[in-house]
Amino acid sequence: xxxxxxxxxxxxxxxxxxxxxxxxxxxxxxxxxxxxxxxxxxxxxxxxxxxxxxxxxxxxxxxxxxxxxxxxxxxxxxxxxxxxxxxxxxxxxxxxxxxxxxxxxxxxxxxxxxxxxxxxxxxxxxxxxxxxxxxxxxxxxxxxxxxxxxxxxxxxxxxxxxxxxxxxxxxxxxxxxxxxxxxxxxxxxxxxxxxxxxxxxxxxxxxxxxxxxxxxxxxxxxxxxxxxxxxxxxxxxxxxxxxxxxxxxxxxxxxxxxxxxxxxxxxxxxxxxxxxxxxxxxxxxxxxxxxxxxxxxxxxxxxxxxxxxxxxxxxxxxxxxxxxxxxxxxxxxxxxxxxxxxxxxxxxxxxxxxxxxxxxxxxxxxxxxxxxxxxxxxxxxxxxxxxxxxxxxxxxxxxxxxxxxxxxxxxxxxxxxxxxxxxxxxxxxxxxxxxxxxxxxx
Numbered sequence: 001x002x003x004x005x006x007x008x009x010x011x012x013x014x015x016x017x018x019x020x021x022x023x024x025x026x027x028x029x030x031x032x033x034x035x036x037x038x039x040x041x042x043x044x045x046x047x048x049x050x051x052x053x054x055x056x057x058x059x060x061x062x063x064x065x066x067x068x069x070x071x072x073x074x075x076x077x078x079x080x081x082x083x084x085x086x087x088x089x090x091x092x093x094x095x096x097x098x099x100x101x102x103x104x105x106x107x108x109x110x111x112x113x114x115x116x117x118x119x120x121x122x123x124x125x126x127x128x129x130x131x132x133x134x135x136x137x138x139x140x141x142x143x144x145x146x147x148x149x150x151x152x153x154x155x156x157x158x159x160x161x162x163x164x165x166x167x168x169x170x171x172x173x174x175x176x177x178x179x180x181x182x183x184x185x186x187x188x189x190x191x192x193x194x195x196x197x198x199x200x201x202x203x204x205x206x207x208x209x210x211x212x213x214x215x216x217x218x219x220x221x222x223x224x225x226x227x228x229x230x231x232x233x234x235x236x237x238x239x240x241x242x243x244x245x246x247x248x249x250x251x252x253x254x255x256x257x258x259x260x261x262x263x264x265x266x267x268x269x270x271x272x273x274x275x276x277x278x279x280x281x282x283x284x285x286x287x288x289x290x291x292x293x294x295x296x297x298x299x300x301x302x303x304x305x306x307x308x309x310x311x312x313x314x315x316x317x318x319x320x321x322x323x324x325x326x327x328x329x330x331x332x333x334x335x336x337x338x339x340x341x342x343x344x345x346x347x348x349x350x351x352x353x354x355x356x357x358x359x360x361x362x363x364x365x366x367x368x369x370x371x372x373x374x375x376x377x378x379x380x381x382x383x384x385x386x387x388x389x390x391x392x393x394x395x396x397x398x399x400x401x402x403x404x405x406x407x408x409x410x411x412x413x414x415x416x417x418x419x420x421x422x423x424x425x426x427x428x429x430x431x432x433x434x435x436x437x438x439x440x441x442x
Contacts, residue, residue: 001430005236008429011248012238013225013415017124018280019217021082021244023269024063024249030055032255037064037293046297049259053054054290059083059270059280065440067263071298072305073289074312074405075265076440079282079396080246080254080270081317082256084239085109085418087116087175089125093213094179095247095428096195103177105150106219109273113170115419117152118187125218127208128132135206140223146175147223207290208281222420234341234426241422243272245429246318246411253436263294264440266305272396276364282399310403314368316410316439317359317397318432321345322385323413323425331390336383338413340425344435347409352383352392359397361408369408369439376438378430408436 015021029051037052045051050066059082059138064075088110093103107113122140129135140147152170155162161169180201183193190196204209226238248266254266270279278284292306300306323340324332338345348366351358361369375379385393400407412428 001426002233004430004433005288005426008245008248009226009228009236009250010240012236012240012244015244016122016221016240017086017219018059018083019126020124020161021247022055022059022268025061025063025082025247026053026055027063028251028255036065037297039295043298043299044297045299046294052294054293056286058288059282060267062286063251063266064294065254065257065260065264067264068259071263071295071300072308072312073114073262074309074314076260076262076435076442077267077313077315077400077405078246078250078265078318078440079249079267079269079315079400080411081243081270081276081282081396082089082247083109083270083273084221084242084244084272085111085149086179087121089177089213089218089220089280090124091214091217092210093177093218094195094198094210096192097178099181099194100178100195101180101198103148103179105175105177107172108219110418112166112419113172113175114166116175117150117170119149119420120147120223121149122223123218123222124221125216126217127206127212127218129207129212129215130209130220133207135208137206137218148179148220150175151178229356229423236424236429237421238424239420239422241424242320242417243411243412244431245320245414246425246432249429249433250318250431250436253440258442260441262442265290266436266440269396270311276396276399282396287400287403307404311345311404313405314365314405314439315397315400315405315407316369317395317400317407318436319395319397319409319411320414320417320424321347321350321383321409321411322417323415331386333384333387336388338381338383340413340415340423342381344369344373344381344383344414344428345412345413346373347384348382348393350394350397350409352394353388356392356393356421357398359395359401359407360411362406365406365408368406369410372442373435376434378434378438380435391410399420408437 192399229235
């Protein structure tokens with residue numbers, strides 16, 4: 001368990017954006033013998049045991065191992081999202097004020113805005129230059145790199161701020177990133193010299209001009225590596241564990257999968273934190289496209305066959321849930337709560353209030369999942385995210401269910417979910433790996 005989690009911590013430390021998560025997963029897949037399915041001629045037949053991948057727009061990855069059963073009997077799918085709450089740069093971010101240069105940001109996903117102030121931040125992403133070149137950017141992770149931060153108001157002057165509710169104490173437009181303070185050394189008549197100096201530095205280092213910000217995807221994430229947490233090192237503290245904890249464990253499960261009965265797939269998907277929208281989210285038609293490509297390499301060209309494959313498939317929506325925080329017990333129904341170190345969590349439903357926006361797995365499918373986990377000695381638990389009227393949340397399960405397949409949520413519990421530092425138990429990490437392994441082998 002401890003050895004397994006060393007690899008997980010290394011993955012978390014390097015995969016801080018959805019692009020990085022997919023790139024690292026793809027590199028690992030290739031080293032484990034997976035080949036590009038789309039480079040395989042249509043009409044070719046996949047043989048049992050074949051390992052393939054489909055990469056989609058740099059932000060989605062599907063890995064598959066061909067089973068011995070006919071494809072029309074359905075697949076076993078484990079789907080996890082690899083995006084995480086963060087701060088994105090606005091299209092025109094750079095400005096100067098009060099002798100400082102700053103970037104405007106726009107937060108992505110559900111965050112507590114105050115948690116992102118006075119925190120060491122790193123800049124990750126890609127920039128498309130005017131000549132068509134793509135520049136990959138990572139600044140703030142190496143010990144010799146500068147970091148960035150969003151300054152907060154000192155307590156001495158925060159009397160009015162401290163009267164506000166937490167969701168109003170820091171406004172979204174106040175999440176402005178400090179990026180420099182030295183003026184441009186040149187023409188004294190030039191205005192905004194500090195802003196100009198930053199542009200000059202970026203041009204010298206990356207060939208970037210201000211317009212290139214519009215054609216960039218730049219994200220701010222907490223700087224620094226994943227770390228062991230606690231005297232006994234039983235916990236992990238890191239950014240982005242929602243939901244890369246499930247992405248990593250699902251990857252390791254399919255890498256270790258040998259000769260499954262049913263074709264098994266791992267889907268790493270984007271945009272879950274903002275509703276699974278866009279052409280890289282779970283609401284896109286990517287899964288349908290991928291199954292069509294797989295079917296075409298099994299001698300099937302009829303769309304009816306694709307629909308039948310999906311309808312006969314079984315899936316796990318691999319996502320995290322809320323573990324009981326001992327300091328805030330009052331938001332949980334303790335009779336139906338989930339605890340760190342008690343194993344992977346199987347959620348029959350998520351959603352909020354009257355189960356709105358939820359997938360509600362059937363009793364029959366819950367029974368099948370229970371039997372798989374028990375038979376394979378997986379430590380697991382069940383429950384709800386919290387009290388009914390307190391809140392709630394959704395996953396990609398309801399979008400997978402659109403295709404008619406059976407699906408249930410299954411993943412580890414976390415503390416401080418969506419915070420810059422999320423907390424997991426190594427027990428639960430390893431049990432997620434065992435659960436996904438058992439499911440795909442079933």
